[in-house]
Amino acid sequence: MNRSLAEAYPDAHCELDFTTPLELAVATILSAQCTDRRVNEVTPALFAAYPDAAAYAGADRHELEQLIRPTGFFRNKTTSLIGLGTAVVERFDGELPSTLAELVRLPGIGRKTANVILGDAFGVPGITVDTHFGRLVQRWGWTALTDPVKIEHAIGELIPRREWTLLSHRVIFHGRRVCHSRRPACGACLLARSCPSYGVGAVDPEQAARLVKGVEAPRLLRLAGLGDDLAAEAATTAKPVEPGGPTPSETPVAPRAAEPAASAATDESGPSGAAR
Structure with a gap:
């Protein structure tokens, strides 16, 4: 498999945009209970305003909150980012450490986030x-x-x-x-023959093919043996992937009601992600 x-x-690849280990750490903290797409809309302005750990350590709380507000739980995340910057400056001379043991001791970084940073920023398998x-x-x-x-x-x-x-x-x-939580595309999955859970989702090839998302859909359908007709249809009808649905946070967050939701204008605006 x-x-x-x-x-x-x-x-x-990692679908969060970053250029440095610290940027990836910040982006991963922001991705808690938020999509990668939304994070990538926020981080270009954030990274420009806060280029290093010292900048986060000395951040004006209100200004930082407003920049990351669209990612949700912005007050808790602001606390984590300021704490992260302070700890990196005080303990590691401003450079993010590159070991699991050191990373998990930093504010806002648990084991899952540490493995993301190690694997994608430092080349350490995780x-x-x-x-x-x-x-x-x-x-x-x-x-x-x-x-x-x-x-x-x-x-x-x-x-x-x-x-x-x-x-x-x-x-x-x-x-x-392909293997979605509620409606997996079993009948259009290249792993169908070896999957013990085959059948928990749609098994009819045409129905399943319509569930496959992303620009890769035509190639994935061909790999599943569904033929060129369904692949050609998928090329024009496949829904885009929403990178990174909400995932559990590794740091305690207050109930959502405690933080006003971002305005509709804020939710739908913002520059596209920076180059990785």
Whole structure:
């Protein structure tokens, strides 16, 4: 299955935009209970205003809150970002550390976020157990465990360490495009023959094909053996992927009612993501 995922998603990658380890840490903190797309709309202005850890440490709280408001839970996230900047300046001379043990001691960074940073910013293999990853490896029968840390260790024993980071991206890509939470496209999945959960979603090929999302849809349908006609239709009708649906936060957040929602204008505006 891992080999099939590698063939299906040769370009799988982190869908948060960043250029430095600190930027990735900040973006990942903002992605809690927020989509990657929304985070990528916010971060260009944020990264320009706060280029280093010292800038976050000395940030005006109100100004920082307003910049990240569209990502939700902005007060809690502001606390994490200011705390992160302060800790990085005081403990690590302004440079984000590159070990799991050091990262998880920083404000706003738990094990999942640390593995994202290690894998994508420092090239240190890590398994990121988000909601997509946990759901899919359970559906595939790779593990029956539900605790994210236990899942991480269990899958780490199955897959060579050098592939951990790419495996995480491939599984997340598949969860966003084919193996959806509520309506998985079982009948259009290239893993159907080896999946013990085949049938929990639509099995009719035409119905399932319409559930596959993203620009990769035509190629994914061909890999699933559905032929050129459905692939051609998917090229014009496939819905876009919403990168990164809300995922559980690793830091305590207040109830949403405690933080006013961003205005409609704020929600629908903002520059597109910066180049990775």
